[in-house]
Amino acid sequence: MEDLICVKGTSQMGSGVFATKDIRKDEIIAEFRGPRIKIPDMTGIPDEVWSHFFNVGVDEYIIAREPGVRTNHSCDPNAGIARDVFLIAMRDIAKGEQVTFDYSVITADNWRLECKCGSPICRKVISNYVDLPEAVKKKYEKYTPDWIKALRK
């Protein structure tokens, strides 16, 4: 796969990933790669390790490498997740644009984080998938991993 993204600093969100060329809607942008582990209990995991975790199941994670792992959250993202491990464009993305996805589409536990994505439709809090408004779930439908869509409240 060609490198469609690179890691760069942002003014608001630490580092992030940016399109290195124009990307078409539904194009696969990157794969989250790394060792797969199962962690039934997140207690005591250092932040630096934790920030590399990418959920591929309720208690299953990839310890993801750059550049994918540097993808920031947005409540109005231009990308989503396909087949569990692929970052996929939800719309056309112009070269130089920051690529983001909504972390809620891979969040199964009770993790919550205050959101400062700055989007006009910001939910103010990033939390788990089951708590997403139905309209948002619908919007992300094609760009949400099957394992998390199967979860119920």
Ligand SMILES: [Zn+2]
């Ligand atoms: Zn937000």
